[in-house]
Amino acid sequence: MIKPISEKILQGDQRSIAKLITLVENDCEDATEIMKDIHSHTGKAHVIGITGVMGCGKSTLIYELTKQFRANGKKVGIIAIDPTSQFSGGALLGDRIRMMELAMDDGVFIRSMGTRGMLGGLASAVYDVVEIMDASGKDIILVETVGVGQAEVDIIKIADSTLVVIVPGLGDSIQTLKAGIMEIADIYVVNKADREGVEQTVAEVQSLVDIECANKERKTPIVQTIAKESHNIRELVETINEHKKYLEETKKLEKQRKIRYEAELVEIIRKKLMNFIFNEEKFKETIEKLLHQISIKKIDPHTASEIVLEQFIKK
């Protein structure tokens, strides 16, 4: 029997969606049962990741993309992630500022999330939030990562299509980005294309694509946009839709989804194990003792971890 709250999620009730997201963010056990209910209703949404350096226009681009998807009759969920302070645990979530115009459209649901200790550009609960929005009937889910540098590439685990946004004027730094976020793009977006140096930026990305995709059936497209002026957004949406079609035709979508579920499974197990080991009273004592012994050099962290795991397996 499906629970009444799960039923409301499936019907797309805004309040219930919002409440459930809070529960999964807070690692609340009540949420687990609902998540079990709704999983069989997921898989329909096209999950699109948007990543790029700080200030490249991710939020504005999402706003424009959403307007275009809405014009095409699609329901849209937006997950906007900003960093949580390592020190205070607090976060200032400001991506919504550029999207407030969408607030009154009941075909759009926007949620801001803090990373809450997760590295890689995502928030730990993001897998669950994607499932919730998917189950609630969103056709498109846009996931905005934190402003990234080189290593925040986890978005590819969750997105069917990953957009890497760059802006003119980064100069040689595209070269240094190469090893990180430049490897994960399904589509390159050169935003702020009215800026000086856009030709050079596009040429640099193009030469990168020529090398990377030399032996591939699909060459990563480059789309130039000026998000602030809604310029070329329709073309970008078409390119995104083409990528989805490509994934379906080549059966790569299934593979991509498997990657997502694997990442999600690993994350759930990791959380449960860590909670178990670091919150159980019995372990707490052991860990305190071990920490002391490590600090006085009586044992090393590797041996300590073996002791903890042994105790765990015995249990």
Place this chain on the structure above:
Amino acid sequence: MKRKIRVLIAKPGLDGHDRGAKIVARALRDAGMEVIYTGLHQTPAMIVEAAIQEDVDVVGLSLLSGAHMTLFVDVAVMLKEKGLDDVLLLGGGIIPKEDIPKLKKKGIAGVFGPGTPVEEIVDFVKKNVLQ
């Protein structure tokens, strides 16, 4: 369950001064809360919709134009209409003293004028959010 306090800071109405709102937002963040800032020129309906989707515990309104008796109260009424009775509603900005009791009667739980130490606001939030 480790719960994090979530706060929406919003600027209703037409004035464009958000320095105070940003300082309060920072202080709440530094106190370990997740703060969502909406930016300028929001209608009460937009603020309430954002409060629903973001599932916040607190809504803080900042207004310097003098329209607080209308706009603050509109937000309070709409929050209730939408069933968000448990949301703590706060106001700040240039609010004449004689208006404060009237606002409180309408459901604005705390009103903080210029010169309020931010610690006072942080403490008020921590004390009044149902844990």
